[in-house]
Amino acid sequence: MISLARYAALLRPREMRQTIAASLLGRLPIGMTGLGILLLVQSASQSFARGGAATACYVIGLAAVAPVLGRLIDRHGPRSTLVACAIAFPAALIALVVAVHEPAHPLLILALAAAAGATFPPITVCMRTYFRHRLGDDPLLAAAYSLESVLIELVFIVGPMLVALFVALASPATAVMFSAGCGCIGTLLFLGSPPLRGWRIEAGRARSLLGPLGERGFIALSGVILCYSAAFGLLEIGITAYATERGKPALAGVLHAAMVLDDGVFTAMTPERVAGVLRPKAHGALALHRATEQLSLDFFLLFSSIASLTGGVGQSNYAAANAFLDGFAHFLRGRGVPAISVNWGVLSDSGVVARNPALMRLLRDQGMRGMSDEEALAGLGMILSGTAGQVACMKIDWDLFSAELAAASGFAGDLLKSARVAQPSKARGLLSLAEQLAENPGKSPIELAESSVGAVVAAVLRTSVDRLELRRPLNAAGVDSLMATELSVALFREYGLRFSVLDLLRTLSVADVAARILAKLKPAPAERSP
């Protein structure tokens, strides 16, 4: 055992203390750089495989070139090698930080990590050689070598702690830059220390090119160190990955329900209105996927809508945004993500429809019944326990719904066929108008029709018939696109006649609508002729 007095004797000369302090600063990167590179690349790429590959390249560069640097020092002294390393090592690390930030091609990142390892300043080699030169057969040599081991252990303990501190306070890039700075400044200080000035080259050993590098024993020793270092590297990456994984709050899955509505007739759509509705749905889904693609999720749930299956009046942008979600769910399943797109019908307890009674009425008139939260959650439970990538969950009045979608093709058409839906609802208003016309031959047919249509329009506008100006366009009475849609549905239901939302919004008056309905009731000219 080496007594404390020996250590004290070793550290007594001022030049020894200076040299050891400079060497300690220059060697701090031994304990920092590998971990720093691992976290730098991992945090940018979200991949421990990439981070581990970069660290491995760093260590391989270090292991492959360190004996060569040692041999150069043997042959030419340490000065030129240390100066070159004091410049190249921080330069490689700075380039690595920039490349990861860009991000550059993965191979360039690996090459820069290897370059950093290859240019690591060989201060430890110099220190051990220096002790041997300086102390020769002095009993203090054992204390010097022992102190060296302690210093290396210290570097391996303090280095990772500093990295952790930098990562917690700033970022892995800061830890790598600090390491670069220590390597550069420590090496330059070490170069200025007295022992380096009086360095002697051992002439005999320096003569051959390879020196001890060609000896059989050296190759065997390298093999042993390689295995030992591999275990060391595995631990560094394994422990970091494990700690990162354990430190993360558990994320079972993703539920994407964000949306923005900006309904309007198709001709009024602008790129901005389409983008505004696509952004939360489509961009949101992409962003959530990117943020979680490295994680093993139990579910990736996308809230879509029936609008992407059947379309919806004034909802071209919303239908497109939801159709993206449906397609994206299938795409993600192809990549192993447990994605499900749910085409919701109408939710009556919460959400945008529940907040808007007029919209709720309109959708109800189209055949869509509201689902309570309880019903929707029960449906969701069933969907999550299934294996489908896309499921529609809705409550439908098939009579009304099929009347609305009588001419539907594609998914909606198939849906209606497979549901064997009933006939479209009877045009009660038309029958009643026909009865009134038959019972009141003395009355003006157009006035009877206007009064019948007026009642339907007044109900939609939540006003009374006598407050309507029958010959003014409906938009002058405050009909907006939602009301026009509701009115179109109501007129179809009452009279079996389709009026376009656009026409109702722009030009038609109650009188115009009544005239068309009356025309439907009159027999065709061919039927009139004898």
Ligand SMILES: NC(=O)c1ccc[n+]([C@@H]2O[C@H](COP(=O)([O-])OP(=O)(O)OC[C@H]3O[C@@H](n4cnc5c(N)ncnc54)[C@H](OP(=O)(O)O)[C@@H]3O)[C@@H](O)[C@H]2O)c1
């Ligand atoms: N309610 C229904 O009957 C129904 C029917 C079919 C489908 N869906 C679907 O179900 C989902 C939820 O609908 P909901 O009725 O509950 O809608 P909602 O009440 O209007 O809620 C939409 C939410 O999305 C958020 N949001 C909008 N843009 C966002 C963005 N860029 N980033 C993050 N969040 C954003 C909104 O946040 P802010 O409030 O902060 O803006 C709001 O909390 C939607 O995807 C919808 O398409 C609902």
